[in-house]
Amino acid sequence: MKTVVITGSARGFGYAMIERFYQNNYNVVLCDINHEELEKAKNKLDGISSSGKVLSYILDVTKEEEIQEMISNILNEVDTIDIWVNNAGVNQPMKAIWDLDSKDINRLIDIDLKGTILCSKHIMPVMLKQKSGAIYNVEGYGSNDATMLGLSIYGTSKRAVTYFTEALSKESHDCGNYVCIGKITPGIMITNFIGTSMGDGEKIQLDEKTKNVYNILGDYPEVIAEYMVNKMINNKKNGVKFAWLTTSRAMGRFFKAMFGIKNHYFD
Numbered sequence: 001m002k003t004v005v006i007t008g009s010a011r012g013f014g015y016a017m018i019e020r021f022y023q024n025n026y027n028v029v030l031c032d033i034n035h036e037e038l039e040k041a042k043n044k045l046d047g048i049s050s051s052g053k054v055l056s057y058i059l060d061v062t063k064e065e066e067i068q069e070m071i072s073n074i075l076n077e078v079d080t081i082d083i084w085v086n087n088a089g090v091n092q093p094m095k096a097i098w099d100l101d102s103k104d105i106n107r108l109i110d111i112d113l114k115g116t117i118l119c120s121k122h123i124m125p126v127m128l129k130q131k132s133g134a135i136y137n138v139e140g141y142g143s144n145d146a147t148m149l150g151l152s153i154y155g156t157s158k159r160a161v162t163y164f165t166e167a168l169s170k171e172s173h174d175c176g177n178y179v180c181i182g183k184i185t186p187g188i189m190i191t192n193f194i195g196t197s198m199g200d201g202e203k204i205q206l207d208e209k210t211k212n213v214y215n216i217l218g219d220y221p222e223v224i225a226e227y228m229v230n231k232m233i234n235n236k237k238n239g240v241k242f243a244w245l246t247t248s249r250a251m252g253r254f255f256k257a258m259f260g261i262k263n264h265y266f267d
């Protein structure tokens, strides 16, 4: 039976992907910094039928020793770690760079960028030893070079995650090509993330224009997780990118919105 680990999987997109993998009879590893949400996630999985196991760990992806300890604990329970998704992430307060608290800047880079790097560093040798495995990194605003006021540090970290993923894919290729590395580009998801900064920090006030864009382009994480999990389960290639909100999907949504067809998450 295959095993998947998803960081930041107590809620939102991470949890939605865990649920899909579990329904597909994978052993699933929930890991998150938020203890209460982790308990709720475990309870929700209890109600789903699957032949997979559920493992759960409190993990802060910025703490290297916690990552190492968790990997060795997982390998005491299952034979292999087949898929690892670097999903844990936080949004920034909607402020210009010079108005941000330096503590928030450091913490965001530590979670969104360094967390992905550290987890990849520690899971890669395990997968190389297995001669199989896949690591997927979740992209976000900025991955495609877009910029806007209030998203610059988040965008900086996601742009770097994109570069890092491409570099890791090349290194995997040059070291036997046993491990598939890929990018996951989810688009806009209606989760806690879009309304709260720094995980569970201060609320983000969305203006009317942004709410309208989210109503048009946004989806619940379950919808996108179903698409992404099918892609990951069937993937055999290194260097892939799985994108939900493609240009054609976005154009289709804006076209429909001209006739009033859109979601109403914020009405």
Ligand SMILES: NC(=O)c1ccc[n+]([C@@H]2O[C@H](COP(=O)([O-])OP(=O)(O)OC[C@H]3O[C@@H](n4cnc5c(N)ncnc54)[C@H](O)[C@@H]3O)[C@@H](O)[C@H]2O)c1
Pocket: 007, 008, 009, 010, 011, 012, 013, 014, 031, 032, 033, 034, 037, 059, 060, 061, 062, 086, 087, 088, 089, 090, 111, 115, 138, 139, 140, 141, 186, 187, 188, 189, 190, 191, 192, 193, 194, 199, 221
């Ligand atoms: N929501 C969106 O519109 C959107 C769009 C593009 C990309 N993303 C990305 O998707 C990923 C998931 O976001 P989401 O929308 O599900 O948000 P979310 O806030 O619902 O979930 C993020 C999870 O990460 C956890 N987390 C935060 N810091 C952590 C740490 N140090 N260690 C371990 N876990 C930690 C949180 O506790 C939470 O459970 C993030 O990487 C985000 O950047 C989100």
